[in-house]
Amino acid sequence: MxxxxxxxxxxxxxxxxxxxxxxxxxxxxxxxxxxxxxxxxxxxxxxxxxxxxxxxxxxxxxxxxxxxxxxxxxxxxxxxxxxxxxxxxxxxxxxxxxxxxxxxxxxxxxxxxxxxxxxxxxxxxxxxxxxxxxxxxxxxxxxxxxxxxxxxxxxxxxxxxxxxxxxxxxxxxxxxxxxxxxxxxxxxxxxxxxxxxxxxxxxxxxxxxxxxxxxxxxxxxxxxxxxxxxxxxxxxxxxxxxxxxxxxxxxxxxxxxxxxxxxxxxxxxxxxxxxxGLSIPKNKAVTGGNAFAHESGIHQDGVLKNPETYEIITPELVGIKFNSLPLGKLSGRHAFKEKLKELEFEFTDEELNQHFANFKKLADKKKEITDEDVRALILGHNSADSEITLEDVRLSYNSSDEQEARVSIFNKAIQESKEIDAKGSGSVEAIFNAIDNYFDQDVTLESYEIDAITSGIDAQAEVQVNVTNPKTGTHFSARGIDYDVLKASAQAYLRANAFIKRENEK
Ligand SMILES: CC(=O)SCCNC(=O)CCNC(=O)[C@H](O)C(C)(C)COP(=O)(O)OP(=O)(O)OC[C@H]1O[C@@H](n2cnc3c(N)ncnc32)[C@H](O)[C@@H]1OP(=O)(O)O
Ligand SMILES: CC(C)C(=O)C(=O)O
Missing domain, CATH: 3.20.20.70 (Aldolase class I)
Known part of the structure; x- marks a missing residue:
């Protein structure tokens, strides 16, 4: 060989x-x-x-x-x-x-x-x-x-x-x-x-x-x-x-x-x-979400009788493990750390504490925390480039056709937390307007997409935004992942703005 x-x-x-x-x-x-x-x-x-x-x-x-x-x-x-x-x-x-x-x-x-x-x-x-x-x-x-x-x-x-x-x-x-x-x-x-x-x-x-x-x-x-x-x-x-x-x-x-x-x-x-910021298509060979899913009766019947009938690659071969260590709201730091190790994530103690706190918040809302949930949790909250981060999003409904958003943003470099209010004709527009006010820069939103990463009614949401910097014509994509679709939207748009800010400062 x-x-x-x-x-x-x-x-x-x-x-x-x-x-x-x-x-x-x-x-x-x-x-x-x-x-x-x-x-x-x-x-x-x-x-x-x-x-x-x-x-x-x-x-x-x-x-x-x-x-x-x-x-x-x-x-x-x-x-x-x-x-x-x-x-x-x-x-x-x-x-x-x-x-x-x-x-x-x-x-x-x-x-x-x-x-x-x-x-x-x-x-x-x-x-x-x-x-x-x-x-x-x-x-x-x-x-x-x-x-x-x-x-x-x-x-x-x-x-x-x-x-x-x-x-x-x-x-x-x-x-x-x-x-x-x-x-x-x-x-x-x-x-x-x-x-x-x-x-x-x-x-x-x-x-x-x-x-x-x-x-x-x-x-x-x-x-x-x-x-x-x-x-x-x-x-x-x-x-x-x-x-x-x-x-x-x-x-x-x-x-x-x-x-x-x-x-x-x-x-x-x-x-x-x-x-x-680019999600893996569901039908992508080897790593796509559907790569190991069998939908039709004849295929399911075959796989139940012998997986080799329709499965040439096992999920385990490429590192997809089906929840060997189930996590829930009663799981502790050791089990969570073990799960991160199993999924090949490495973090400092400080990062681990942050992810553990996020895990506990998610576990309060979701019955079962799957491996996909843990990956999504890390994907959503961990960004190597997290100078400017989202702290919170709150919404109030002023009238049937106007929403008001209050977005809290933290700037690590100057250790400053700021709350910005903005209105919009919908929740997402109000949130994006608040983020626009924070950054005070021109950004063109090209597209906005929502997907559910994990299954069930309590699935985590993934939002992808594509933006252009009108000054340079550069395109940026960014993702946000959260249990709450509005927070995921805010994260994605904030990250896209942070890219543009960085580019404009160069
Ligand atoms: C197929 C590929 O993926 S190729 C790799 C593509 N990657 C990149 O381009 C990296 C990003 N590029 C850059 O930052 C810039 O293009 C730089 C810094 C490399 C060059 O910038 P500039 O000097 O401003 O040149 P510019 O990009 O406008 O034009 C490229 C020049 O390199 C020349 N050139 C292109 N390929 C080659 C090469 N392999 N060998 C020698 N010269 C080359 C072009 O003919 C052109 O020359 P010209 O200015 O005499 O017409
Ligand atoms: C420079 C070469 C290797 C390249 O990227 C290409 O031709 O696509």
């Missing part, structure tokens, strides 16, 4: 999702979880993109103990210098250099001839290799690149010291058969005197990212690149959890394994969902 390495780019390509902006602290939390999940290399950002990107890469470089850390660079010496500086404290540093090789990108975007692109690859891979032991090279838009030119570009990178060759399907254009053939062709034809590992980097524009990635593995790729939950530019990147589980379930076919700790998948997916 071959061992396939996993490179996670949730913090770089994943952050290119419209609306997703991780704070530096959130990125560090995610990187630590990715290390526990078994990721072998983390693309922590694009160090030359901004001071925050640089800071995140350098902090993650310091924090990782067993996982390699890399940063993306154009074929620009300044980008590679920044990466070298940001990664100087990494135990296992790598660098990722890219340039586009397709006719449309070379002519219109780069305004370079094919010969100039080849010269740039030689110059910048050599330069990267003078600063890093391990250099990855990507011919951007490889799948729309002439095959012989692609080979020439890759050969140039290899001749100048690249050890990882990443083949990006930048616009999600390829098909499994075609992509597999590209890997076969390159692996058979690239001449090298050192070991080269090839990897796919797939986007999901035509819904084929997972199939394309697996086709690359079948044809010799030794590493895969992707993101958790498939977040990323446009339709997103390949979802790594789908690749890891497919390799596990179909090892008979792929003859390959990975170091991914599969039963930490759910926790990892939840963390990305929480910090990106």
């Amino acid at each position: 071959r061992k396939i390495e996993f490179l996670d780019t949730s913090l770089r390509d994943g952050e290119q999702t419209p609306g997703v902006n991780f704070s530096v602290q959130e990125k560090i939390d995610i990187a630590k979880q990715l290390e526990k999940w078994g990721i072998s290399a983390i693309e922590a950002g694009f160090p030359a993109a901004s001071p925050d990107s640089f800071l995140a890469v350098s902090e993650i470089a310091k924090a990782m103990t067993s996982t390699a850390v890399t940063g993306l660079c154009r074929c620009v010496k300044g980008d590679i210098d920044k990466a070298s500086l940001a990664l100087k404290d990494a135990k296992y540093p790598q660098v990722h250099v890219f340039i586009a090789t397709s006719p449309v990108h070379m002519e219109y975007k780069l305004k370079m001839t094919p010969d100039e692109v080849i010269a740039s690859i030689a110059e910048h891979v050599t330069y990267a290799r003078s600063l890093f032991e391990i250099v990855e090279f990507s011919p951007e838009d490889a799948t729309r690149t002439d095959k012989d030119f692609l080979l020439k570009a890759v050969q140039t990178a290899v001749d100048n010291g690249a050890t990882y060759i990443n083949i990006p399907d930048t616009v999600g254009y390829t098909t499994p058969e075609e992509f597999g053939q590209i890997f076969k062709f390159l692996i058979e034809n690239v001449k090298t005197d050192h070991k080269i590992i090839f990897s796919p980097h797939c986007h999901d524009d035509l819904g084929m990212a997972t199939a394309n990635t697996l086709a690359a593995i079948k044809n010799g790729a030794g590493r895969v690149e992707g993101t958790v939950n498939g977040i990323g530019e446009r339709a997103g990147n390949v979802a790594l959890e789908e690749v890891a589980v497919a390799l596990h379930i179909r090892k008979d076919y792929y003859q390959a394994t990975s170091d991914i700790v599969l039963n930490r998948t759910k926790t990892t997916a939840d963390m990305i969902s929480r910090y990106s």
Whole structure:
């Protein structure tokens, strides 16, 4: 069996999702979880993109103990210098250099001839290799690149010291058969005197990212690149959890394994969902809420007789446990702590106390606290970036067509609690008006969605808001989770406003 390495780019390509902006602290939390999940290399950002990107890469470089850390660079010496500086404290540093090789990108975007692109690859891979032991090279838009030119570009990178060759399907254009053939062709034809590992980097524009990635593995790729939950530019990147589980379930076919700790998948997916503000679709493969639900009679009958009739993946495989330790309002701190450990959450004593207090409040309202409730409780109340937090929301009904909201907000930096009143034609509008008054900044609300996370009449509510910063045009999504739908709405809108405030202050 071959061992396939996993490179996670949730913090770089994943952050290119419209609306997703991780704070530096959130990125560090995610990187630590990715290390526990078994990721072998983390693309922590694009160090030359901004001071925050640089800071995140350098902090993650310091924090990782067993996982390699890399940063993306154009074929620009300044980008590679920044990466070298940001990664100087990494135990296992790598660098990722890219340039586009397709006719449309070379002519219109780069305004370079094919010969100039080849010269740039030689110059910048050599330069990267003078600063890093391990250099990855990507011919951007490889799948729309002439095959012989692609080979020439890759050969140039290899001749100048690249050890990882990443083949990006930048616009999600390829098909499994075609992509597999590209890997076969390159692996058979690239001449090298050192070991080269090839990897796919797939986007999901035509819904084929997972199939394309697996086709690359079948044809010799030794590493895969992707993101958790498939977040990323446009339709997103390949979802790594789908690749890891497919390799596990179909090892008979792929003859390959990975170091991914599969039963930490759910926790990892939840963390990305929480910090990106993007919920996991119910019908998503591997981690979706319906992934293990059987609705129709014939399926239920089959599963009752033998789960293998309709279940190829068990929930336990990906870390979904069905309440091995039930919690309720009489549960104590020890049981709660044990449950958090079981669900792979780690908190300081102070954070634990806060979550325990929230748990007790929820347990007073809800008969049974399921694992999903605990996850939702943590998702709803824990934000790595909680400088400004919601304390309370109260509503009074002035008349049949006007509501009044009183929202209490706490600012940790200045240790100040403020109450703001506002009116609106509905409860949510009154709450949002109060939050607008607090922040005193322009925000465009693009969408507002409510969902029930847990089941039953006493389910917790999840609210997602998408907003735009009119000053910069940047989109942000944020979520709020609470037993009370109005509090969940207030949390989500407050977090979205806090993002915009942070962006405007930069
Ligand atoms: C497919 C991908 O995911 S690629 C990665 C995408 N990620 C990002 O873009 C990260 C965020 N980007 C940024 O912060 C900025 O674009 C920066 C800091 C990288 C560059 O900013 P600027 O210098 O203002 O340039 P701008 O973004 O306007 O244009 C990009 C320039 O880089 C050039 N370029 C693009 N890719 C490459 C490359 N791989 N190698 C060399 N030059 C490149 C473009 O041709 C353009 O050059 P020009 O200014 O001579 O026309
Ligand atoms: C820079 C490369 C790897 C990329 O992100 C892409 O082409 O999608």
